[in-house]
Amino acid sequence: MKLTGNLLIGAKEVPASEGTMKALNPATNQLIEPDFAFGGGAQVDMAANLADEAFDHYSHTSLAERAAFLERIAANLDAVTPELAARAALETGLPEAQLQGEAAKAATQFRQFADVVRKGRFLQLAIDPAQPDRQPRPRMDHRLQKIAIGPVTVFGASNFPISYSVAGGDVASALAAGATVIVKAHNAHPGASEIQARAIRKAVQESGFPEGVFSMVRGGDNTIGEALVDHPLIKAVTFTGSEQGGMALYRRAQRRPDPIPVFTEMTSVNPTFILPQALAARGAQIGDGFAERMLVNVGQACLKPAILIAIEGTGFEALRGAMIKRVSDAPARPMLTPGIHAAYLSGLDQLHSAGAKAVVEGSVATADLQGQSALLEVDGQRVLNEPALAHEVFGPAALLLKVKDEAELLAVARAFRGQLSATLHLEDGDLELARHVLPVLERRTGRIVVNAFAHPQEVSFATIHGGPFPASSDSRFTSVGMTSIERFLRPITYQGFPDALLPEALRDLNPLGLPRSVDGQ
Template identity: 75%
Template sequence: MNLTGQLIIGAENVAATAGTMKALNPATHEWIEPDFALGDAAHVHQAAVLADEAFDSYSHTSLSQRAAFLHSIADNLESVRSELASRAALETGLPQVQLEGEVNRAATQFRQFGEVVRQGRFLQLAIDPAQPERQPRPRMDHRLQKIAIGPVAIFGASNFPIAYSVAGGDTASALAAGATVILKAHNAHPGASEIQARAIRQAVQEHGLHEGVFSMVRGAGNTIGEALVDHPLIKAVTFTGSEHGGMALYRRAQRRPAPIPVFTEMTSVNPTFILPAALAVRNGQIGDGFIERMLVNVGQACLRPALLIAIKGPGLETLRSAMVKRVSEAAARTMLTPGIHASYLDGLKLMERAGARRIAQGGASHADFDGQSALLEVDGVRFLSEPLLAQEVFGPSALLVSVDDEAQLLAVARSLQGQLSAALHLENSDLALARRLLPVLERRTGRIVVNAFAHPQEVNYATVHGGPFPATSDSRFTSVGMSSIERFLRPVAYQGFPDVLLPEALREANPLQLPRLIDGQ
């Protein structure tokens, strides 16, 4: 596939009006051809008008039509797997084989959402039949279904250039809901973004859908993003990235004349608690496994375990030694962008100034943007006195917190802000402490893992990838898994309708044979 470098706005390839950019290979520090177009607010308006024009027809496609469309996107992604992974590897420094796995995951998500659409449970159909004889006042017929919220803007992430980018779960779940999508591509991987966008547009054309179902824009600085959030035709926004960036978009959206929801995934240290009996018998195993998961993606994964809390006692020294050994043996690897690399180094300096002691570091860097792994340690008293130590350092580092007793462990847990996940390692004799810890963690995270680590995560119906602020801006929703479709839905009730005028899913004969709640049953 020859890359055009142009914006994809509906069926049109659009040339630059605000300059161009090239992708950077972070491993070689070399610029990669071709030039990629940068757009402006006029392109956002063009895409938003198309998305709005497409919304009524697309949101009313039949469930079978929409599911087939999602399956076609999956097929198209798989047809360019090797090319897409190869280009993404050039733009990110990540291994091609890993990125081919991301393509598989992206395709799988589209197929999973296709099945969600076919099953129709996401519509949450409910019927309260008329009761004309009810006294003192008759009840009219009431019927409810969920519909798509409207055109949505999705911000592609930097750290997973496929699975959380143009063809990621946000796009899949929004299209499954019946929303039209404008995707803001991340400038760190423009070539990979174009390949994905063309795969989606091809499916739009194959199924004869309105061209405004999907567009992809790109811009310099904040102009494009701000224009997307401000545009009155956009009805929701998703964002994966830093707390600073996510909250800037969130606050901007609330200042609109008609505020809209912004679903952000921002920051998490994914704390791991090792309870005393588990520490005594599985110390080295846990320490080694923790660091193994921390190092995935050069520490640039939202679910990497970055904070480990253990009570001083039998097994702590062996745990520490295993972690030191694994970190010391880790080779430095290329980080995704110069900006992420610089922020990582700054974050380590801030942690050390706050009182953390570096007890191990990995192999030396040999290139400009190599991330050298690091293990830091602090005691419970210091951790509780310095909030900075609980903040995320995005990269291949972890903090070991050694606490004095159960009371201090619980105090550390209570001091944490919202997290995407938390993990417990325990044995049967730890159950009493675990029961005390669980309510604390339930208030602070959307997922709790026992005797495993937060990463990796399955993508399924019970998946939760969300949590209280600052992990996300709305803890009621997940950004991964089948229920992530709920972000893009809102309820509509139909009262007193003649059967012929009702949406097909709510008609008396249930022609689609979908599950429905009738009079609460």
């Protein structure tokens, strides 16, 4: 596929109006051809109007048509996977084989959502039949279903250039809900974004849908993102990235004349608690596994385990020694962007300034954008006095936190802000302490893992990728998994309708054979 660098707005190829950029290969720190277009407010307006024009048609397609469309996207992604993985590797420094797996995961998500759409449970159909003889007042017929919220904007993420990007779960779940989508592509991987966007646009055309079902834009600064959030035709926004960036979009959306939801996935250190019996029995194994998962993607993963908390005692030195060995053996590898690399170095400086002590570093960086791994340590009281120690450092660094007893472990657990995940390693003899820790963690995270690590994550109906602020801006929703579709739905009731006018899923004979609640049963 020849990359043009154009914005893809509906079926149109739109050239630059606000300048251009080239992709950067972080492994070589060299620019890569071709030029990629930047757009502005006029291009946002074009995409938003097309999305709005397409919405009524697309949101009323049959479940079978929509599911087939999602499967076409998956097939198109499969067809371009070798090319997509090769280009994404150039733009990110990540291994090509890993990115082939990420492309396969993206295609799988579209197929999973096709199955969700066909089964129709997401509609949450409910019928309260008329009761004309009810006293003291008759009841009219009421029928409820969920419908798409409207055109939505998805901000692509930097760290997973496919599965959290143009062909990621946000786009898959929004299209499954019946929403039309405008993606703001991330400038860290513009070529990979274009390949994905063309695969989706091809599926729109193959399905015979209006061109505005999908568009992709790009900008050189915050202007285009702000224009997307401000546009009156956009009804929801998703964002994966920093707390600063996510909350800027969230606050902007609340200042609109008609405020809209912004579903953010932001910051998390994913604390791992090692309870005493597990520490004594498996300290070295847990320490090695923790460090291995911390180093995945050069530490540039939202579920990276970043802080390990253990009570000093039997097994602690084995835990510490295993972490030291794994981190010291780690090669320095390219980070995704100059900005992320600079933020990583700044974050390490802040940990040192707050009182964390260096334990060991990995191999020395030999190129400009390589991230050198690091293990730091601190005691529990220091963390309680210095909240900055519990803030995310995005990169290949971890903090070993030594606490003196169970009371201090619980105090540290209470001091954490909202998290995407938390982990407990325990044995049978730790269950009583675990019962005290569990309610503390339930209030602070969206997912609790026992005797494993939070990363990687399954994409399933029971998946939650979200949590109390600042992990996300709304802990009632998830950005990963089949229930992520709920972000793009709202309920509507049809009261007193003739059967012929009702949506097909709510008609008396249930022609689609979907699960429905009737009078609460």
